[in-house]
Amino acid sequence: MANLKQLSEKLGLSQTTISRALNGYPEVSEATRRRVIEAAREHDYEPNSSARRLATGKSRTIGHVVPISHHDMINPHFTDFIAGAGAVYNRRGYDMLISVVDSAQEAATYRALKRNGRVDGIIVHAPIVRDPRPAMLRKLGLPFVVHGRTLDDEASYAWVDVNNCRAFREATQHLIGLGHRRIALVNGLEHMAFAQRRREGYESALREAGIAVDGTLMSSDEMIEPAGYEAMRRFLALAEPPTAVLCASALSALGVMGAAREDNLLPGTGISIICYDDCLSFLDIGPDGMGLTVMRSAIREAGEHCASMLIDRIEGRQTAGRILLEAKLIEGRSTARCRPAPGRRAAHKAPATPG
Amino acid sequence: MANLKQLSEKLGLSQTTISRALNGYPEVSEATRRRVIEAAREHDYEPNSSARRLATGKSRTIGHVVPISHHDMINPHFTDFIAGAGAVYNRRGYDMLISVVDSAQEAATYRALKRNGRVDGIIVHAPIVRDPRPAMLRKLGLPFVVHGRTLDDEASYAWVDVNNCRAFREATQHLIGLGHRRIALVNGLEHMAFAQRRREGYESALREAGIAVDGTLMSSDEMIEPAGYEAMRRFLALAEPPTAVLCASALSALGVMGAAREDNLLPGTGISIICYDDCLSFLDIGPDGMGLTVMRSAIREAGEHCASMLIDRIEGRQTAGRILLEAKLIEGRSTARCRPAPGRRAAHKAPATPG
DNA sequence: TTGTAGGCGTTATCAA
């Protein structure tokens, strides 16, 4: 059945009553409600969403703007975030609108989404250190939740983030506790807010332990396999290569391990590796999949939190406004006490010395 | 400015005229048109999309239904496909609606999308060998394009696919030409239509060369890193391990190479590896990124083709209906002439023998 | 508890 009118004629009821019955208004008698619901199912009726949107002024749609730029790449972590958010939308009756735009168009896209009422709210992805988007969206009057948070004005909007600083601090401390002092960091791009905080955590742990921060042991790039590989190659070419590496993503770690293996360094033996684990489903590091030591926090859950929080706000429900997730250290076999292993690459440059 | 009415009052023109001017109808004088367009920009007016949809009966939205099931995973190849399709939607003024649903809900979701007019068309992802979706969507009267094609009724709907059979045949022939006879296949899940065709291509090349098809040299699983790893471990445990491996995805290849390295087999030396390359941006195998020999066809372009074709059909334009893309063999350093290399794992089980 | 009537912001059909 196409529309309300037809159904109302068929049932001999007014459109109003049917609408009320279907939308759960209290003033409808249980008998009619049952009759209406039954008839709706039978005739396969469902309200036209455009009409409903026009009448209510709500779109029941959440927008995700995905700027495409570096290597024309969509961040591979995006898939799992979307899986989490999408499940919530589905459950709560919202649609997910994804706009793939040139990064220069991003601001214009937000304005357009607002202007023509296509979305009720926005999820902001991958905030940079000082990001103009929160202020802009606030000015537009478009509800939004940020996945992550900026460095300068995080108190002024709703966000869901992982405690990246603490996570990387803890990971670094763990390595220090194992006796490592040459600890490398394979970080994400450092204009990203999260990468900045991760570096902060890493450096603070080093300083606390009286270890000098060494720029040659840090890299900053996209969190993808080839970047991890290149970074590790550079580290291994140093006069004093690291004995441990901290990776910002399992994808980077893949590259790091590849480069390490080329030098006959096995994780947990020749080198200690610990990586931040978003629980990317397509890598499936799993409870023990790769035996890696990880700092774990599922990006998928972040997606769920973002979606829930945004919908709550749109619907005027009370909400936390800020959720800070804690990553959890899970020991695997890729980290071990620091002792220059036989066959270590550095060994034939400088004979193994204690300390 | 919020709506047509206000703009019309401001300009002293009827809503009709303004609508016509903005939508490029021919019967408007150039003078008024210019005036209207100018005013629209100045007052930041844009038609409300719900209202327009209601009036036209078109949603200008394309739906992608993503069933989530295996390991709660969204296929990682999805991101790049979306990047391609999304760019086209953006250019042609369409929205992309993504529904993440439980795989049991998929059919119901299509029906719902049709019923309430949320989308003008659908992209069907990852068809299985005999897939009910094309018939179902046809019956629903929902325009669609399939990325890939079924085995039984491919002639009955529009699709964009890679010539998987030919690609895998050619890849296998290439390895055979290098003298390999123990060639393994790390395939995708074989209820998927594309995986079936790939296997077909692989087997036909073997048969043509008089090489027996050996079930122990074939694996079929998700195209992700850990699955590739496991498959390769099994192959390497065989009495006569393969001298060459054909991988269905760069992600599987990553796992395969990892397992190979653990046995001191280097690609291009101890073992030949060739993989199907979707040009996943986050792996960035690149023109020479990893030096792999690949069969290449960008999944991103498939996304573009699908989107264009679907929009053409929705708008009643003439269209090809079928696009068969050819993958291209690109030689890297991961394939070499077959000769049992020193240190090959099989060597200490059976001394190297020619042939 | 049910119905009537008006409005949501466009587009489309007629007249003028």
Next chain:
DNA sequence: TTGATAACGCCTACAA
């Protein structure tokens, strides 16, 4: 070339 006016399909005061 322009303008009334009626859809489009639903929701929601207000009335009964």
